[in-house]
Amino acid sequence: MTQTVMEIRDVGLEFPLPRTLLDLLNKRPGRVVNALNGVSLQLHKGETLGVVGESGCGKSTLARCIVRLYEPQHGSIHFDGQDIFGAGMKKDRSYNRRVQMMFQDPYSSLNPRMTTGQILSEALKVHKMRPEDEIPTRVAELLELVRLPQDAAQKLPHEFSGGQRQRIAIARALAVEPEVLIADELVSALDVSVQAQVVNLLLELQERLNLTILFVAHDLRLVRHVSNRVAVIYLGRIVEIGDSETLFANPSHPYSQALLSAAPSINPDDKGEAIRLEGELPSPLNVPSGCPFHVRCRHASDLCKSEVPPLLAQEGRGEVACHHIEEINQHA
Amino acid sequence: MTNDMPILEVRDLCTTFSRGGVALPAVRDVSFNVGKGEVLGLVGESGSGKSVTLRSILGLSRRYGDVTGDVRWMGQDISRMPERKLRQIRGRDIAMIFQEPMTSLNPLLTVGMQLTETLKAHTDLGRAARRDRAIEMLDHVGIPSAASRLEEYPHQFSGGMRQRVMIAIALAANPKLLLADEPTTALDVTIQAQILDLILSLADELHMGVILVTHDLGVVAQTCENVAVMYAGRIVEQGSVRQVLRTPRHPYTVGLMRSVPQDVPPRTQLYSVPGTPPSLEALPAGCAFAPRCQNQTEACLSARPTLETISEGRAAACFNPMAIAQGEVA
Numbered sequence: 001m002t003q004t005v006m007e008i009r010d011v012g013l014e015f016p017l018p019r020t021l022l023d024l025l026n027k028r029p030g031r032v033v034n035a036l037n038g039v040s041l042q043l044h045k046g047e048t049l050g051v052v053g054e055s056g057c058g059k060s061t062l063a064r065c066i067v068r069l070y071e072p073q074h075g076s077i078h079f080d081g082q083d084i085f086g087a088g089m090k091k092d093r094s095y096n097r098r099v100q101m102m103f104q105d106p107y108s109s110l111n112p113r114m115t116t117g118q119i120l121s122e123a124l125k126v127h128k129m130r131p132e133d134e135i136p137t138r139v140a141e142l143l144e145l146v147r148l149p150q151d152a153a154q155k156l157p158h159e160f161s162g163g164q165r166q167r168i169a170i171a172r173a174l175a176v177e178p179e180v181l182i183a184d185e186l187v188s189a190l191d192v193s194v195q196a197q198v199v200n201l202l203l204e205l206q207e208r209l210n211l212t213i214l215f216v217a218h219d220l221r222l223v224r225h226v227s228n229r230v231a232v233i234y235l236g237r238i239v240e241i242g243d244s245e246t247l248f249a250n251p252s253h254p255y256s257q258a259l260l261s262a263a264p265s266i267n268p269d270d271k272g273e274a275i276r277l278e279g280e281l282p283s284p285l286n287v288p289s290g291c292p293f294h295v296r297c298r299h300a301s302d303l304c305k306s307e308v309p310p311l312l313a314q315e316g317r318g319e320v321a322c323h324h325i326e327e328i329n330q331h332a
Numbered sequence: 333m334t335n336d337m338p339i340l341e342v343r344d345l346c347t348t349f350s351r352g353g354v355a356l357p358a359v360r361d362v363s364f365n366v367g368k369g370e371v372l373g374l375v376g377e378s379g380s381g382k383s384v385t386l387r388s389i390l391g392l393s394r395r396y397g398d399v400t401g402d403v404r405w406m407g408q409d410i411s412r413m414p415e416r417k418l419r420q421i422r423g424r425d426i427a428m429i430f431q432e433p434m435t436s437l438n439p440l441l442t443v444g445m446q447l448t449e450t451l452k453a454h455t456d457l458g459r460a461a462r463r464d465r466a467i468e469m470l471d472h473v474g475i476p477s478a479a480s481r482l483e484e485y486p487h488q489f490s491g492g493m494r495q496r497v498m499i500a501i502a503l504a505a506n507p508k509l510l511l512a513d514e515p516t517t518a519l520d521v522t523i524q525a526q527i528l529d530l531i532l533s534l535a536d537e538l539h540m541g542v543i544l545v546t547h548d549l550g551v552v553a554q555t556c557e558n559v560a561v562m563y564a565g566r567i568v569e570q571g572s573v574r575q576v577l578r579t580p581r582h583p584y585t586v587g588l589m590r591s592v593p594q595d596v597p598p599r600t601q602l603y604s605v606p607g608t609p610p611s612l613e614a615l616p617a618g619c620a621f622a623p624r625c626q627n628q629t630e631a632c633l634s635a636r637p638t639l640e641t642i643s644e645g646r647a648a649a650c651f652n653p654m655a656i657a658q659g660e661v662a
Contacts, residue, residue: 048599054520055491161608191377191547196591196604203599218520221550225593225602245598262525264550266592268574276529277522280492 005080005180005212006043006099011065012036012074012236017285033284035061036072037236037292040311043180048206048213050227050244052220052259054281058236059216060104063184066214067101079180097127100173104185106165110157116143116168117153123175142171146201163194170201180212188217199226220263224248229318232256235284235292238311242318252320252329255293291323299324337407338365339541340389340426340509345401345411347381347388356612358384358397360565363639366509366541371532373556373573374545375588377609381565382545383431386511389543390428391418405509424454427502431514433494437486443470443497444482447504454505469500473530492523496530503534509541516551528555549592553577561585564610564620567639571646581642581653583625619651627652 012034019030035058043049051059064070066077068084077084084095103109110119120139124130130138143152146167157165166186173181183202187195203226206213217223223230224244231241232255240253251257258275279296282288288295294304303323311321322328347359359381366372374382387393389403391410403411405425410418430436438446447466451457457465463482470478473496486494495515502510512531516524532555535542544556552559552573559576561569561584569582580586587605596602607624610616616623622632631651639649 054522163608192549192588193377193591193605194608196593196602199593200601200604203601220521221593225596225598228599259522262521264525264528264548264554266549266553266577266589266594268553268577270553276525280490280523281520 002047003045004042005045006066007078008039008041008043008062008066008075009078010075011039011062011072011077013061013065013070013072031285034287035236035284036065037287038075039233039236039238040075041231041238041241043212043214044229045212046206046210047228048215048226050223050230051214051216051233052218052223052230053233054259055218056281056284057233058284059233060184061236062233063101063182063214063216066182067099068095069101093127097176098178099180099182100176100178101182101184102166102169102173102186104188106162106169106189109169110165112157115154115156116148116160116171119157119168119172120153120175123172127176129176138175142175145174145205146171161194162190163198166190166198167201170198170205174205174209177209178211180214181206182214182216184216185218186215187222188219195222202226220248220260232259235282235287237292237308238319238321239293240318240320241311242320246316247318250317252314252317252325253293253322254297254299254328291321299328338367339406340366341402341404342385342389343402343404345385345388345399345403347384347393347397347399349397354613357565357615358612359388361639362401362560362562362565362567364560364567364570366543368508368541369535369539370558371535371542371544371556373552373559374543374562375547375549375552375559376562377547377588379609379612380562382547382562383513385562386428386513386543386545390422390426390511391415423450423507424505425507426509426511427505427507428511429495429498429502429513429515431517433491433498433518436498437494439486442483442485443489447482447497447501450501450504465504466500469504470497472534473497473500473503474526475500492519492527495519495523495527499527499530499534503538503540506538507540509543510535511543511545513545514547515544517546517548524551531555549577549589550594561588564615565612566620566649567647568621568650569648570639575646581646581648582621582650583627583652583654584621586654587624619649627654 013036014032014034017031023030039062053059065072071085079095082089089095117139120142121135124135124138139153140150143150148167187198215226227244230244230247231238234255240256251260258277261275277296282295290306291304291309294300309321309323311319313319343363345359345362349356349358362385376382384393388399393399402409405421410421444466448462451462451465466482467478475481475493475496489497516527531542546552556573559573560567563584569576569585580589590603593602605624610620618633618636622628629652637649637651639647641647
């Protein structure tokens, strides 16, 4: 039933920083930002996989690796059985068509000097989706698909509100009939009521066009709402992944537990048993040894300081990377 | 908690900006009180006038727009107070923290200097005492090794830490009222929870009133006692958080609450208020929400409902408020 469209295996990516004078004097190599430290996941056909985590945990970097904006130093990403960074695939533009990305900021992701019509037809022309004379009809179709008025084609991005701009971004991504959509904080910049409109549109289009969506966001309520499965990322590593409802109702990893309990409920009587995290996300320049979460974890032991816990499937839950999973959830 | 005299009374506050000769009514007839130790939430979507309301209270909108109405601080009208006198209150009695911790600190001055500057302006502490107080404040807001961090610059702090510095600066002179403009919007949920806890515990300890501007109903539900919902520059509903969020009466409040994806079946269509907020240049003649409202009648299109008390401590500006049962969302 579940067909894997994208297989991400042990992906690691580091960004070297320029060597500073101090590094040169001390004859040290330059420092590196460890953005991703071995991320493995699979994307199943037709599903929405939510990716959550604090800023700087590597969720956007992961999204960018998938659309080949960054090339990871370790691991591989296979799409439809083919390595997307392999020699043959690199020249092949069709991957760019089949996997489309939508960005966070609706104000900087559209060219301010191009009308909506031009933005949409450019995508159609580059990938030769339609013969020249059919393009205007297709543009009209696309506008209707994302429920923008037909006269939008002649307008420039500044004439639209944030929500409408994100609709243009969705139309642009869908113009080339992709199979996978990567939504990086697609609705984060929008007000709740507008957010709801865009999310509704996305869910409806997914159903209609059988799209696979990787939904990166920091709004946990929203991720819970749209996702089938959810991955929680901490410092470039997946700490827990599993079915969205199970994970949200009953998170197993101490980090997921803390993260989920930090999201404020709109019910004033539901103060929740807040688990407050001490401190902040450590810098990815200096990832702690062992389990990266051990410095903030109340269950940390000596084992956590030295060994990275593997991501293992748990009975009745998803996959969790924690040495003390059993004890922690016994008490819970 | 304490129900004696309100420390801040705002009456019929109106702020109008103008662009190219067109008047933009950003805030209209806003009235509310803040008591000692009370946490008041101000919610609404972007452009509803929440931030302008805060800025108008402190006299920060005067230079850009026309502010009318009364702002009484401890019984004293500060809305028409000359700038020099107002400076005695601003920063000392009423402090403000802004939304972006990245841009509201001076990048060229050390954190210690920015903290002691406030103390120099508002207290008569000597140099050494100011330094001690600065260390104490940083410690208080949970910045580890405060003494050494005084010499550091804002870029050496993370977002959450910078917001803590902002809070430390705002609270340095022991204000009686804190105006917090989206203090946690730019931060992660885990840090947001820490900062909100901090503001609440300080409000409790120092009996400080707080006006918390936010667009997140969750934040309001978890931190505030009272709430005012704003739409197109006006307060449309006001009351205690429990009452307003349990049984919202204004259709806009209901719409806002229903668009939050909580307790709805996953992957179903979310409710969204049809249409978009009106532009300030072309506000509808009647109720500003009427064109998007499901309870709209003839009357709503021609006349504007005023904010009427519906029950004890509860007010809504609507001709056809939701019936209790209808408004049940939570």
